[in-house]
Amino acid sequence: MNLRLRYGVTAAIATLVLDQALKFWLVHVFDIARRGTVRLTPFFDLVLAWNQGISFGWFQHDGQAAQIVLMAIKAVAVVVLAVWMARSRTLPATLALGFIIGGAIGNGIDRLAYGAVVDFALFHVRIGETTFNWYVFNLADVAIVAGVAALLYDSFWGSPAAKAP
Numbered sequence: 001m002n003l004r005l006r007y008g009v010t011a012a013i014a015t016l017v018l019d020q021a022l023k024f025w026l027v028h029v030f031d032i033a034r035r036g037t038v039r040l041t042p043f044f045d046l047v048l049a050w051n052q053g054i055s056f057g058w059f060q061h062d063g064q065a066a067q068i069v070l071m072a073i074k075a076v077a078v079v080v081l082a083v084w085m086a087r088s089r090t091l092p093a094t095l096a097l098g099f100i101i102g103g104a105i106g107n108g109i110d111r112l113a114y115g116a117v118v119d120f121a122l123f124h125v126r127i128g129e130t131t132f133n134w135y136v137f138n139l140a141d142v143a144i145v146a147g148v149a150a151l152l153y154d155s156f157w158g159s160p161a162a163k164a165p
Contacts, residue, residue: 074108
């Protein structure tokens, strides 16, 4: 395994471990379900949301068949991303793919453990009498979005990366 790939694998493992540790702490130690909404700043709260769908809560399904289909799609995506990461020629792309893989596996573990993804971070802004909320998300989601942004950056300004499989 070359050094660049080691960094990518390390990014995936670190993302996975941090994501799962934070979710475990929030659900089982901090007991966010009992506490309800915890205001940390005027624009950021901790809340518990069980996401049974995919990104941004799309395709919400609580049936076991739907969850199995989502897990199968996620497993195929992780394999494809891992092959892409192994073929990557740039460190930014390799790290980005590691973050995406770690985040995808972290959310997949939630599906297996809880039947839904544990989301907990909520940004919001109040303008006049109206409060605007962003989607509730988690650390794995942040890693996936950061990874995609880094891939886009690398595709425009980095050296040529390997083609996705």
